[in-house]
Amino acid sequence: MLKYIVAAAMLLVGTNAQAETLRIETIYPAESDEAAAMRTIAIDRFTGREGRDFANRIEDRLVDAAIDGQPLFTLIHRAQAENADAILDGEAWVRVTESEFSERRKVCVEEDEDGKCIRRVKVDLACLRLAIDVRPRATLRSVDGTILWSSQLSRNEVLSYCPDYDDEPLVAPVVDGALASAADDVRRALAPVQAFEDIRIMERRKGMARDVSRAFRDAVRLTKQDERAACDAFAALEPALGRHPSLLFNLGLCAEQIGDFATAESYYRQALVDKTSDDEAQVGLHRIDQNLLAERQLERRESY
Numbered sequence: 145m146l147k148y149i150v151a152a153a154m155l156l157v158g159t160n161a162q163a164e165t166l167r168i169e170t171i172y173p174a175e176s177d178e179a180a181a182m183r184t185i186a187i188d189r190f191t192g193r194e195g196r197d198f199a200n201r202i203e204d205r206l207v208d209a210a211i212d213g214q215p216l217f218t219l220i221h222r223a224q225a226e227n228a229d230a231i232l233d234g235e236a237w238v239r240v241t242e243s244e245f246s247e248r249r250k251v252c253v254e255e256d257e258d259g260k261c262i263r264r265v266k267v268d269l270a271c272l273r274l275a276i277d278v279r280p281r282a283t284l285r286s287v288d289g290t291i292l293w294s295s296q297l298s299r300n301e302v303l304s305y306c307p308d309y310d311d312e313p314l315v316a317p318v319v320d321g322a323l324a325s326a327a328d329d330v331r332r333a334l335a336p337v338q339a340f341e342d343i344r345i346m347e348r349r350k351g352m353a354r355d356v357s358r359a360f361r362d363a364v365r366l367t368k369q370d371e372r373a374a375c376d377a378f379a380a381l382e383p384a385l386g387r388h389p390s391l392l393f394n395l396g397l398c399a400e401q402i403g404d405f406a407t408a409e410s411y412y413r414q415a416l417v418d419k420t421s422d423d424e425a426q427v428g429l430h431r432i433d434q435n436l437l438a439e440r441q442l443e444r445r446e447s448y
Contacts, residue, residue: 164367165342166375166397171211173437175333176293179230179284180441182334184218186225188233190282194323198236198280201327209335211442216335230292234282236326238319241275247306271306276315278322282330293333297326336438343397346390346424356384360391371401389418393425405432 174180185206190199209216225231246268252261283294299322303313331337347364349357363377375398378391385391396411409432412425 164347164364165344166367166371166401168341168343168397168401168431169403170339170341170431170435171438171442172332172337172339172434173441174335174337176284177441177444178292179334180336181444182217182229182284182292183445184220184228184230185284185334186220186222186228186231188222188225188231190234190236192235192237194236194238194278194280194319195234198234198282198323198327201323202232202282202330205327205331206334209331209337211336211338216445226287228287230284230286232282232284234280236278236280236323238315239277239279240315241277243273243275245271245273245304247271249306249309251309269306269309271304274303274305274313274315276301276303276318276322278319278326280323280326282326284334295329295333297329299326336441343424343428345397346393348390351388352385356381360385363394374398375401387414387418389415389425392418393428396425396428400428400432405435408432 187199187203190196192198203219206217206219207215220228222231248266248268250264250266251269252263253265254261254263256262278299280297280299281295282297284292286292301318301322303315303318305311305313345364345367347361349360352360359377359381363374363381366374366377375395378394378398381391382395392411392415396408396415399405399408399411409429412428412432415425
């Protein structure tokens, strides 16, 4: 995992942010530790009317799953399943249930010669409600049949319209969106996800002496041109500012940026001691926990 941290740190040096932020890499762990250890996956049959579509979407997501550009999975045809670490199968069904209901509306009952409505009345319209139930399911098994991960990924949506007054709503986009979202869920469940986020630094200067406050402000502004130089400027202010929560948080963010999680955690926890500290430090601690969990998963993959 060290190689991932080093590579990320190299990418982050010299990053130009568009605001007072630092670019932070976070690797979020897979939902399943067992699934995350798999390297070679065979995509088996997916049953149901939308099964093939769902399987293709999952395959696309898993092909693209990578950390620092290195693919996490090798996908093979189900005919070679005996050579795989795990086998993924499932199903995807769509059920559309139609029901009637009444809706009271003002409708035009008279128009002038130019087609402009000149009289409206309230009427009870016979309308239809479409309940769309999309049920994609996926299961990952080891070659001996042991279930490593399984999930029922139900998606539901209701569309309503009144014939002769409304356009009939399209069901296909709802199904498409549901299958896309479910495929994303499968990808997140089976493998760690690398994300780069621009995290705002703390700018609050209340309680700082005037000269130190100006130096802190300058360090904040420097993040727009050179993030690492800004971090050096924050570090130079530590003797003068001591326990100020804004500085502690920013120092924690600087440490997190280069993968020094132990130092980052220490600064975040110190920032939280001050009751005026924002919740960002707690969020930073959560990111570190997520990184460490993902690190263990990636290390397990390397030894699998």
